[in-house]
Amino acid sequence: PLMSWSFALINLAVAVRVGLPLVGAAEIAVAGATLLWxxxxxxxxxxxxxxxIRPRVDNRPG
Structure with a gap:
């Protein structure tokens, strides 16, 4: 469920980055999309x- 929020935030970042410059807020769009990403x-x-980071379950190297 938490990864679903992550995917939604990426899509929202795209919408902000593409949509806000259409109304003249390019700097805000970049900053907002960056924070969402x-x-x-x-x-x-x-x-x-x-x-x-954790070791493998079968304790084998690699």
Whole structure:
């Protein structure tokens, strides 16, 4: 469920980045899209970093 929020934030970032410059707010669009993308990436890192850092279940190298 939390990754669904991450995907939604990415789509919202795209909408902000594309939509706001149409009304003349290009700087705000870039800043807003950046913050939304960073929030989505933070969710991704919080979920997947522990999975990628912990040892393998079968205790084999690699």
């Amino acid at each position: 960073l929030a989505a990436f933070l969710i991704f890192v919080v979920i997947y970093a522990p999975i990628l």
